[in-house]
Amino acid sequence: MGSCCINSEKSHQERSALPHSISMIPVKKIFKFGKTLGGGSFGIVKLAHRITDKDPVAIKIIPKEKVQHKLSVLRREIDILLTVDHPNIIRLLNVYEDDEKIYLIMDYCSGGELFTRITSKGLISEDEAKKIMRKMLMAINHLHCKKIVHRDLKPQHILFDKAGENGEVKIIDFGLSSKLANPLELMHSQVGTIYYTAPEVIIGNYDDKCDMWSAGIILYTMLSGNMPFYGSSIQEVSKAICKGSFSMEGGIWDHVTENAKNLINKLIVKDPATRLSAAEAIQRPWFDLSNEPTSEIDSDIIESLKNYRKTSAFQRETVNILIKHLPESHMVPNVRSSFLALDKTDTGQISKDEFSKIMLDHNLNEEEIDELSSAIDIRKTGNINYSEFIAALFSGKSMDEDMIKRAFECLDIENKGFIVKNDFKIAAIKIGKELTSDEFEKISENFGEINDRITYDQFKMMMGA
The missing domain is CATH 3.30.200.20 (Phosphorylase Kinase; domain 1)
Known part of the structure; x- marks a missing residue:
């Protein structure tokens, strides 16, 4: 088969x-x-x-x-x-x-674009801009840690998952993005939208700091409703950008804090070597990190994480594949805030040291914690990423019939009505991951003597339903 x-x-x-x-x-x-x-x-x-x-x-x-x-x-x-x-x-x-x-x-992000929010309000309040900017910077830091450069950051590419000030920020449109082979690699293509384009991109010799210039332009626009560089033609705008002079004097800027202006001045800097990185920008005084949530997380989430140790390799790999296809409306409540509270480095990953500290406070010993963190870190990166964290919470709870059907559909790609061992390899490729021989062997053990195929009813039992 x-x-x-x-x-x-x-x-x-x-x-x-x-x-x-x-x-x-x-x-x-x-x-x-x-x-x-x-x-x-x-x-x-x-x-x-x-x-x-x-x-x-x-x-x-x-x-x-x-x-x-x-x-x-x-x-x-x-x-x-x-x-x-x-x-x-x-x-x-x-x-x-x-x-x-x-x-x-x-x-689907029902809250629309940041661009629409700016144009409808005229500008964004400083408190709201602070929330949006910090989330943007955390996402950019995640990209840059993976050597990915967006290259087209602008308000039209910042969406909100729902309307209102509590809508979660989502960076979109990676059509012009690039992945660097090494940290010293430079890019040369003149891409992006001119008003948000860094001067070194116009010249044609740049690295990931071009995204930080764009972030600075976005912040300037949110707080003032205007662009720092403008002109009657692309050529005029390009000249203004390369000159690098802009104003934050008078008018609306009289009501903007010095910490916000200082951050803008550290981002819209001609020399990329002196421009802040995303990690540095997050630490600026404007964000007042003393008000950030602590690493305390919901007791139900802790219990779900503890239960993850009891799941099989088959169940873990299945749920990790399911999570990559599951809309956010089905996520475990508070999962986003809990993950970010544990992500002390703002890289989009939880270090095993940080995870261990939390779990020690919830009565797990070091051996149990090592077993649990290794189980959650299914991709063996040495850290726990967002999808792995969500998958652990899902696996630690009873999955309802709808979720089990979705999981089966993710594996039964050819709509055969059953799954075979090789379906796991194919499904993993679809989410950008290639199973190692060891991972495949552990999954295969769960097929036992059932003719190398699993029907939906058998799958339900194997998923603990």
Whole structure:
């Protein structure tokens, strides 16, 4: 049975433009399409929902004829979206394709763009700007720690998952992003939107500090409702940027604190060597970190983490795959705030040392903590990332029928009605991960003597239902 699955996957890859796509199931059998949310040079974004449960998602629809000579760029964007793992970065939930189109399934952000929020209000209050900026910087720090440079940060690419000041910030659109081979590598392509473009990008020799210039421009715009550099043409704007002179005097700036102005002056700096990094910017006095939440987390979350030790390798890998496809509306309550409270380095990862301190306070001994942290760190990076943290909470609770069905669908990519061992390898590739031989062996142990295939009813029992 396994060899049939492998042959099927080869033929699927031959037909596919993208290695992460699911071609076996027509996308319109899974989702019902609604209104158009926006568009760009490659395609449009539509609101949609799963037919079975009405979960809203945003679907980027890209005609293949428009990207047939730029597939490498699209593959790079997808690879980057599968690499990042942070509460303030948009998630790619799935990729479908048919003969004519590619469909990127993303989290739906109903709160709209930061650009719309600025233009509708005229400007953003300093307290609100502070919350937005800190979340942006944490996401940028996560990107830069992974050697990823966004290269097109602007208010149109900052969304909110819901309306109101409590909406969570989400950085989107990684179409121009790049991943550096090493920290000293420089980029040379003149990309991005001119008003937010750093002077070194215009010159054509730059690194990840270009994102920090853009962050400074965004902050300036939030607090004043204006752009620091402007002109009647792109050439004039470029000259103003390269000159680097801007004003924060008089008018609205009389009501902005000195700490906010100092941060802007440390970000909109011509020399990238003296410009703040994201990690440095987060520590600036303006943010007043003394008011940040402590590392105390909900007792229910602690209990779920403790229970994770009892799960099998089969269950852990299944839930980690499920989490990558699950809309945020289904996440465990308080998971985001608990994760960020434990992320003391603002990198989008929880260090094992920090995790150990918390669990020691909740009556686990060092041996139990080592066992638990190693189990959660399923990708063996030495830290606990956001998806792993969510997966541990899911595995530590009883999964309802809907979640078990979703998990089965994530593995039964060809819609066979059963899963085989090789389906785990294929499903892992779809989320940007290749199982090691050891991981595959541990999963395979759970198949036992059931003819190398697992039906849905058997799967339910194996997931503890």
